Amino acid sequence: MVKERSGADDPARTLELLWREPDRGGPRRGPKQGLTVDAVVRAAVELADSGGLDALTMRGVAQRLGVTPMTLYTYVPGKAELLALMLDAAYWRMPRTDHTAAPWRTRVAAVAHENRDLYRRHPWVATLPTARPPLGPGLMTKYEHELAAFDGLGLDDVERDAALTFLLGFVQSVARADLDTQAAVRDSALSDAQWWAAHAPLLAKVFDPARFPLAARVGSAAGEAHQGMHDPEHAFAFGLERVLDGLAQLVASRAR
């Protein structure tokens, strides 16, 4: 699985990079640097956008910048920190429309859609570990903005954080499922329909519908409704309604 974002970091250095602290100390000796941290991050994001996290290798980023792999380590302590910078940059660039006047359901739904768009633009973001987030300006701005969507609902601070975490977890969950499907299609070179066509006749030999009546009926009904086994559009729309209804119940109980 994903063993990214480890590495022996120096927290101070990482935070300086995240907040783009001006270079500490005076003028630098030796040759000028030919690149910038931002250029490295940009190249890395482009690479990950087009080929997923698998394509994001230090060698790949270096090649895209016309340098040797080890050169990157002059700009960034390691891959883990590069990922933190990429993630915070992606957060930073998210469009944040102001819905202050709108009803809360609209505001919260907007947050869900903003995150869905983030995952559409940068699919690799959905696969990154969320514990120990990059403590940069991007994350902070995002958090501030999204918490505001829950204004005036009578939730206390802990509930507000839990509600947001719940909402974001849902969106990420759908995004990951979607990604899994695309990845499966890509590296099996088989669409869901083709994959199923290859397996169905073989499965028929060992699968006894009488033993799994519900599974047989519901499974084929769901498979026909959306085509392919998973319809991320439907899963998102269906789930978001449930999430909002669930939160509505909490809001109602707090307003009482």
Added chain:
Amino acid sequence: MVKERSGADDPARTLELLWREPDRGGPRRGPKQGLTVDAVVRAAVELADSGGLDALTMRGVAQRLGVTPMTLYTYVPGKAELLALMLDAAYWRMPRTDHTAAPWRTRVAAVAHENRDLYRRHPWVATLPTARPPLGPGLMTKYEHELAAFDGLGLDDVERDAALTFLLGFVQSVARADLDTQAAVRDSALSDAQWWAAHAPLLAKVFDPARFPLAARVGSAAGEAHQGMHDPEHAFAFGLERVLDGLAQLVASRAR
């Protein structure tokens, strides 16, 4: 990211393995096999249980069985298929208590808890891609059982599948967040509290609370309430209530 479960499979062979089809064809030439597929799967599961998917290497499984790595390929076409077998075996072994008589909320909550227990017993299961699931007896039994929890609610087949997917997505989401946290603690050798203690004073230099008032207030409130940044127990309890309330709304609208 996770590039497991790919590999150039022969679907027929994989299905035969999953359903434990008796060896095709007549008696075999050459030396008897010293192991069984089940033994290989068992060893692999033990390894993954104790050390996570990172520890699950063909070399590791082989060593645990006292053979050389390449020997495994006599039993299993590759790592992808081994993972499919492991996953189906884990599904197969899940305890499935019968709650036919209970009210639907209890039944659905039981499904959530069963899955949470699965992820507790086999954390690696939470990190596996879910598209293209192993079409074995374990998955089928699990699906049949879990669909039954939604009996008598007036949902059509497509809604029933969507509701289950939504529920399972939620449980997996919490399990993954939990795993991320444990992994971060393990390979940074820092508890959440220690990690925060290392970052807080440095962050204070660049983070302006006036610029992020909500984030500062809610973040610290949430951090204090649970200790550490993420309390999986609380996230599960809180989220499950919302999920059930959200589904209740759907059920109510269908019953009308």
Added chain:
DNA sequence: ACGTACTCTATACAACGTACAGAGTGGAAG
């Protein structure tokens, strides 16, 4: 002019999954 802090490069290592080639084994065919 010189030393040294710095940038960039080349090489190397351990781990992974598994392709490939070979050695040994024992049931089926004569």
Added chain:
DNA sequence: CTTCCACTCTGTACGTTGTATAGAGTACGT
């Protein structure tokens, strides 16, 4: 019984990853 060859198991090897380490070249402060 002998012969054959399908089969099991092994040893070696390759390409890929992140990055440690050592060295070559550069240009600022003295």
